Amino acid sequence: MMKKARKLTLLGLLVAQALVLHYIEGFIPVLAPGAKLGLANIITMVALVLFGFKEAMAIVIIRAVLGPLLGGSVTGILYSLSGGILSGIIMSILYQNFKDYFSFMGISTAGAVFHNIGQLLVASWIFDTIGILYTYLPILxxxxxxxxxxxxxVARYIVGYLKNKVELGS
Amino acid sequence: MKPRIGDVFVYIFIILLVGLSFIGLKSMGNHEGKVLVQVESDGSIIESVEMSGPEAEGSVRELRIDAVDGGYNIVRISADGVEIIDADCPDRLCVYSPSIKNPGQSIVCIPHKLIVRITGRGPDKGIVDDTAS
Structure with missing residues (x-):
């Protein structure tokens, strides 16, 4: 069992990293509107592998609430929460039950897909039209x-490194 | 580093989603581009015929509309447009009216209290900023 303070510190670090990644990717131009690099997803993956479902979801939720407040609008919380939670759940299911059949890249891609689906569902609900879903889904x-x-x-290399360097216990 | 079996499923899932959204986009486009020919007699719509769409393509339909005063108008609907080809009204102005094609246009037969109009949004033409014909 990992010491509680140690675990809390590591989780806090991961939240901070996720927030920074979330923030700086706002400055990186992307090809399509709505498309993002989703760098914070790296941290979600790392947390999922090193800690587990509960901890990963905690990081996702904290990041999704605080991220838009750093440099965005408050409605952004709704989008990032829906996308983050849906993709977090899907990645947890894939990682914890079908670890042997998926590579990190596959799980991360599935997470990105469901992040987009979650956001688009909320967008369709807010704008009250399903057309948004059809229009944006292919490019996303x-x-x-x-x-x-x-x-x-990236997550694979980080996990590979941290697993040896950081004494995680449990 | 090589993809595993589950990854393949992820990619298949993505391809399916993209395909589905294209199908959805297409069906939605048809719905928005629906053009209706409405026949209004004495203030109430008595006929509503779809002008575009797969089943309307290339077909010519002639509707005989019985007017309120006992007369008749024959409306021809085809891909080229809508016109009244025959009527027994005294002035026969509706028959001489040019055929209509775009949403917002109408043919009126005043003696029979009949209005034939095209409603809906055209697939590529708007109601405004179009050449008058």
């Missing part, structure tokens, strides 16, 4: 393949 899916692969790769 293509973006998700690229960013999901990259994020999965």
């Amino acid at each position: 899916m293509v973006a998700a393949v690229a960013t999901g692969y990259f994020n999965g790769l």
